[in-house]
Every structure is written in structure tokens, then in C-alpha cells.
Amino acid sequence: KQWYQRRVRGEQWPSATAPPQKYGPGASPVDQEDGASTRVMSGGWDGFAFIYDMARGGEMTKINTINVHSAVLCSRFEQNLVIYGTFSKLVNGYDTRQGSEVFRLKIHSKSVLSVAASDKYIWSTGEDHALSCYDRRAGRLFKRIKFNRQSAAIQYHAPFLWYAGFDGIVRCFNSDMKLTSKHDYGGGEKIL
Numbered sequence: 001k002q003w004y005q006r007r008v009r010g011e012q013w014p015s016a017t018a019p020p021q022k023y024g025p026g027a028s029p030v031d032q033e034d035g036a037s038t039r040v041m042s043g044g045w046d047g048f049a050f051i052y053d054m055a056r057g058g059e060m061t062k063i064n065t066i067n068v069h070s071a072v073l074c075s076r077f078e079q080n081l082v083i084y085g086t087f088s089k090l091v092n093g094y095d096t097r098q099g100s101e102v103f104r105l106k107i108h109s110k111s112v113l114s115v116a117a118s119d120k121y122i123w124s125t126g127e128d129h130a131l132s133c134y135d136r137r138a139g140r141l142f143k144r145i146k147f148n149r150q151s152a153a154i155q156y157h158a159p160f161l162w163y164a165g166f167d168g169i170v171r172c173f174n175s176d177m178k179l180t181s182k183h184d185y186g187g188g189e190k191i192l
Helices: 002-008
Strands: 028-032 039-043 048-054 060-067 072-078 081-086 091-095 100-105 112-117 121-126 130-135 140-146 151-157 160-165 169-173 179-184
Touching (some): 081 112, 112 151
Antiparallel strands (some): 039 048, 081 091, 091 100, 121 130, 130 140, 151 160, 160 169, 169 179
16 A cells, blocks of 8 residues: 555655566556466556566567556456456456456445456455445345455455455455454454
């Protein structure tokens, strides 16, 4: 969060945490697709996101440019679809075959920090300290859980959703969004 606050104020990146130059000006690495795919998405504060194909030698070829009108803060790749969260409070879906946006969800009141997905749900967390679960089949918000502090990350590994919070606690939810276990790893400190 510190780099985010510094960036919003217009400060320069400290040299130890500077984003890699190969991603171009105004962009930083966001997420790489699971499995053997070589796609990667980068998003910067200039309002554009780029999808690249990375060759074995490390060369990157741009395959899509998306004008998102906001900074992309997180992403998740699926077959022919990238789901990403933005600074402008949206969770968007972009079809890489059609080259167009297929959905736009406003399920947070502040910036979206993390996304995860299954065939049935799209989960997201934001600076509003909420974990939102969107039911893809029903086309509506299924459940929203509010926490005292914001999340550090979420990850889905069937059949469980793992939620790591800045309160130092990792929570495990089942497919019905019921809490199945809690693990205190930080003693009240941030998990990064």
C-alpha cells in the first residue's frame, strides 16, 4: 500500500522497488496465467493495460491493448478471458479472442485489490475491506463479507477460497462462503 500512496502523490519509485523497465513506462507486472500458458498482463497508471505473450527466451510480444481508463491493480487469467480489478472500483472481464470487454461489475465502494475465480463465482477484495462473491450463473452478487481491515490477497484452490488479511489472519471459506478455518500467522501484523 505504501508504493500506491507514494505513486498517487506523484513521488518517484525508490530504486530498490522500481518496476522492471521491460514492461515500459507507466506499467508494472500484474499477474501471470496459471499452467503452461505464456500470457502476462501489465497495467499502469496511464489507464491502459497490455496483454503480452512471453516467448521462451524471455521476449515479450504485445497481443492486446485495453483502454481501461484506470489503473489495473490485479488480474486473473482464464481460457480466453482475463478478469481484472481497477483503481476505479470495477471488476472487469475482457475476452482476448474478441478483443472486447464482456462484463463490468461495480461491487466495491473503493479500489479493487485482488480477484479470484471459479466456474461459478468471481471473488474480489478491495480497499473497502470487503470480500465480494459474484455468482456468474445468476448474474448477481451472492455474498459480501465486511472485515475490520483490508485484504492482502485471495486465492482459489478448489473447493476452497483462501483470504489473507492485513490483520495477520488467513481465512478459509468453502464454496458456500462459510468460514471453515482461521489461521493466525501474523500476531496482528500485516501479511505481505
